[in-house]
Amino acid sequence: MTSEQSAEPETPPAETQQPRHAGFAYSLGRGLITPLARTIYRPRIEGRENVPLDGPVIFASNHLSFIDSIAIPVAAPRPVHFLAKSSYFEGPGFSGWLSKTFFESIGAIPVRRGAGQAALDALDVQRKLLEEGLAVALYPEGTRSTDGRLYKGRTGVAFLALQTGAPVVPVGLIGTDKVMPVGAKMPTLKERITVRFGTPLDLSPHGPATSGRARRQATDEIMAAIHALSGQELADAYNEAPAQGTIEKIKQALPHERR
Template structure:
């Protein structure tokens, strides 16, 4: 009930008025049954505009800190994020990552439509970064299709670090579902999971037109922070170097 009130009565009308969001390819989203919407991630507002333009309820995993702040402000924040379809996920460690995957699989098996950002965090510069294999693990275990989604303009409406959103036209493009049933029974194989994740990222690259960087976005943010602190002088060169070094997979 809270979700639909937020979408149609409170937040939705304001977003439609100031941002005029449009969606292409909505017919690729199944009318029922579990499926993953795998989206690029440019801004916090991605999680607001995508559910707004999809007729079905979309559930996004969100960091648990959004739901545990103390006081009245914390309760209002929890109510708001619950209202926009987000569920709390503890991402602090390995066991927490497994719990997040288990939650995603359960929701998908129950027939939910789940939104996932394969990059794991917002892009620091508008480029598309390497995907984490958790999405592949969830898709295989739940046995559901993955539908690529490209967001456009959310980084202009809601730039990183901004406290106020700026009116800007938002566009959402939905691609054709990706079927990974050919890998049934191979969940847990890291090479299969990497192959699936790379296929998803390639579909996102084609759909969004973004430049692809074969490094995790979190690593790019670390390098930028190091550059700002004066300990790294050439971020592009370091990114290229890191792209050639095998990285430990993360969910």
């Protein structure tokens, strides 16, 4: 989930790949990586029965570690897609091919990250996936929490749910930050993680996607459900990088809807 920060003038538009159903790489990866990861890390998986096995679904999760985007597909009882930085798919040589193949195998779809139009284009890709009846995973906080607290949710997830009518399955991840802390190059084998799937949320009673109030209230419901599953301390703030320069500081201080 991309952060809704003000776009720099030189920020390029998002370059996205057309949504597709799980291909050979994903089928092979799911067949190999899932049982291997479960054997090595022995994740505790709770609430799998809460996940609809067909139709569009949005997994909305807390975000503690790089491996969150591996933990959710490994634990979920159905294929899951998520957006990943396009640079993971564009490297040269064998290492570039290996990176591209790995991310395709875990259901990643490349997108050029950014704010403004780039963020809207990313939401559009996810909308198309949902319209195909697929499942997508997003992080309402926008980026990883470096201090373990749960930050306020941005409204993009709620917008997507209200626009498409897809149910939102809240997810609480516990321990992924210990298995692979921010900055670590490789995960440790000494820790176990817990993945908790909550009861699907129907957000339609909040109102239409065009209503800012509906998006905010729906987002708060999502975050409350995630908090109940993860048990994290609440930060009561948005998780965003410190603003650089006076203009950016003013922009962050002004009230605006974070998507």
